[in-house]
Amino acid sequence: MATAGGSERTATIDVVVVGAGMAGLYALHHFRELGFSTIVFEAGGGVGGTWYWNRYPGARCDVPSLEYSYGFSKELEQEWEWTEVFPPQEELERYFNHVADRFDLRRDIRLNTRVTAATFDEDASTWTVETEAGDVVTSRFLVMATGPLSAPMRPDMPGLDTFKGRVFQTSQWEDGTDVSGMRIGLIGTGSSGVQTTPELAAVAEQLFVFQRTPTYTWPSRNGPLDPEVQAAWKRDCVENRRMQREVFAGVTGSTGAIIVALPGEKAILESTEDDRLAMLEEHGFDASRKWSDTATNPEANELACDLFREMIRRTVHDPDVVEKLSPRGYPIGCKRPVVDTNYFETFNRDNVTLVDLRRGGIERITETGIQTEQGHFDLDVIVFATGFDALTGAVGRIDIRGRDGAALRDAWSSGPRTLLGLQCAGFPNLFTVTGPGSPSVLVNMVVASEQHVEWIGALLAWMREHGLTTVEPTLDAQDAWVEHVNQAAEGTMWTAPSCNSWYLGANIPGKPRVFMPYVAGLPEYIKEADAVAANDYEGFAFS
Numbered sequence: 068m069a070t071a072g073g074s075e076r077t078a079t080i081d082v083v084v085v086g087a088g089m090a091g092l093y094a095l096h097h098f099r100e101l102g103f104s105t106i107v108f109e110a111g112g113g114v115g116g117t118w119y120w121n122r123y124p125g126a127r128c129d130v131p132s133l134e135y136s137y138g139f140s141k142e143l144e145q146e147w148e149w150t151e152v153f154p155p156q157e158e159l160e161r162y163f164n165h166v167a168d169r170f171d172l173r174r175d176i177r178l179n180t181r182v183t184a185a186t187f188d189e190d191a192s193t194w195t196v197e198t199e200a201g202d203v204v205t206s207r208f209l210v211m212a213t214g215p216l217s218a219p220m221r222p223d224m225p226g227l228d229t230f231k232g233r234v235f236q237t238s239q240w241e242d243g244t245d246v247s248g249m250r251i252g253l254i255g256t257g258s259s260g261v262q263t264t265p266e267l268a269a270v271a272e273q274l275f276v277f278q279r280t281p282t283y284t285w286p287s288r289n290g291p292l293d294p295e296v297q298a299a300w301k302r303d304c305v306e307n308r309r310m311q312r313e314v315f316a317g318v319t320g321s322t323g324a325i326i327v328a329l330p331g332e333k334a335i336l337e338s339t340e341d342d343r344l345a346m347l348e349e350h351g352f353d354a355s356r357k358w359s360d361t362a363t364n365p366e367a368n369e370l371a372c373d374l375f376r377e378m379i380r381r382t383v384h385d386p387d388v389v390e391k392l393s394p395r396g397y398p399i400g401c402k403r404p405v406v407d408t409n410y411f412e413t414f415n416r417d418n419v420t421l422v423d424l425r426r427g428g429i430e431r432i433t434e435t436g437i438q439t440e441q442g443h444f445d446l447d448v449i450v451f452a453t454g455f456d457a458l459t460g461a462v463g464r465i466d467i468r469g470r471d472g473a474a475l476r477d478a479w480s481s482g483p484r485t486l487l488g489l490q491c492a493g494f495p496n497l498f499t500v501t502g503p504g505s506p507s508v509l510v511n512m513v514v515a516s517e518q519h520v521e522w523i524g525a526l527l528a529w530m531r532e533h534g535l536t537t538v539e540p541t542l543d544a545q546d547a548w549v550e551h552v553n554q555a556a557e558g559t560m561w562t563a564p565s566c567n568s569w570y571l572g573a574n575i576p577g578k579p580r581v582f583m584p585y586v587a588g589l590p591e592y593i594k595e596a597d598a599v600a601a602n603d604y605e606g607f608a609f610s
């Protein structure tokens with residue numbers, strides 16, 4: 068094995084996994100169990116992936132803790148105690164560290180090791196993987212467990228290097244950062260910005276929230292996890308884990324926690340105004356997501372948006388702030404739903420100012436703050452909550468070369484092309500876990516990661532059994548899958564013409580507008596992936 072900082076060439080191992088987040092940790096454990104020598108390279112200083120990096124105040128998962136945990140080990144499931152309905156970052160990080168220790172994973176994980184390049188050697192049928200420190204490792208298989216939301220996006224704002232205060236990014240927050248008593252400018256109101264707003268407001272002298280697009284966000288109703296709910300989940304864990312793979316988003320809902328994405332039973336188009344107001348009285352913000360037809364019918368969706376805006380009006384005191392916070396012109400369900408704790412209420416605080424960038428955008432960063440077309444805001448700290456280059460960003464930042472030296476970046480320049488979100492033609496023995504073309508970010512990422520790792524593991528074992536060296540999709544099968552993925556997304560709120568989301572790459576200047584995840588849901592996807600496997604991996608070519 069190469070040592071950090073060295074430039075030693077090593078004996079070929081079976082699998083290199085990139086990333087020690089939830090997918091990479093399980094990949095290491097599972098591939099080892101199957102008898103494949105495996106090592107993991109991780110850019111971060113610890114394990115946990117998303118839950119290592121996103122340490123900003125208020126960082127929390129929007130899937131219930133009991134559901135957002137591994138199902139592969141009954142013992143692990145029984146012994147780990149979750150404390151809150153929705154897990155905070157610290158608890159998730161502790162959980163993944165526990166997993167690394169419990170399954171003796173650390174001896175094969177190289178932390179602080181960023182992979183910079185990977186090249187397929189056609190004569191030897193191996194991948195040569197290079198790290199920033201100059202290590203070179205060869206492996207038969209390369210598994211990118213790099214995560215769909217891990218390549219941070221910081222907009223290019225002129226003057227940023229002149230700012231005399233401190234600059235942070237939510238996804239690269241450092242422990243021990245103290246911003247209390249400061250004038251903070253927060254840019255971005257997606258999930259990260261919404262989660263951190265109340266926390267920053269509680270300690271800031273003054274918080275300025277720079278909002279480009281108002282957000283649909285629902286109260287999480289987070290709180291301590293009921294011990295009886297936890298005991299029931301553990302008692303029924305086999306059934307629960309089976310159910311997770313049989314429901315659309317990989318979340319059973321059986322813990323009673325709110326799941327924003329689940330549709331209701333009644334059609335809003337068949338409701339009267341009185342029905343809708345009664346729903347509002349009873350369910351508050353949730354009234355906007357309790358209908359059966361809002362995900363498919365734009366008119367129905369607009370009625371739900373009215374209910375949402377009415378709730379903002381009932382929550383926020385200043386009518387001008389209400390107007391600024393009210394989303395218009397794009398449907399509920401176009402972007403990933405956000406869940407929050409006291410987000411809208413925070414704008415009633417005296418020390419919080421909402422800067423609506425639609426009334427005048429950011430011109431530049433100055434030595435002392437942010438200059439907008441509306442005026443200058445004096446700041447001590449700027450926090451970027453500006454999101455990620457989703458699904459393709461992390462893989463694209465590594466120089467991956469397949470057959471004939473072709474770059475994966477080029478192969479995906481008009482949008483990612485994969486078979487099942489797992490492999491790309493021309494890049495033999497390279498896999499992406501929860502990659503574009505699979506349900507990925509639309510579903511419970513732990514369940515999706517486990518399913519992918521198990522599918523890849525079964526393929527590797529099958530190849531060993533059949534004496535095969537390489538696997539990659541045929542172009543025909545890949546083209547058909549890409550077409551299928553595109554068709555599935557057509558006519559949904561996700562691809563509405565008014566929708567600009569990171570699912571579509573719309574947050575990255577120049578990125579092709581392609582809906583990247585597969586929208587048919589986990590059960591349908593698993594059925595298709597299993598059918599391929601059962602049919603001797605139809606659509607994949609072997610040598």
Ligand code: NA7
Pocket residue numbers: 216222254255256257258259260261277278279280403424429452453454455569574
């Ligand atoms: P998101 O959801 O991509 O949110 C990024 C936010 O940053 C969003 O409000 C953007 O506005 C805003 N943004 C991006 N660039 C700029 C510029 N140049 N100026 C002003 N505002 C900007 O990222 P998150 O980290 O919050 O969440 C990502 C996912 O992680 C989330 O969906 C969960 O799945 C977990 P925009 O809406 O593009 O106008």
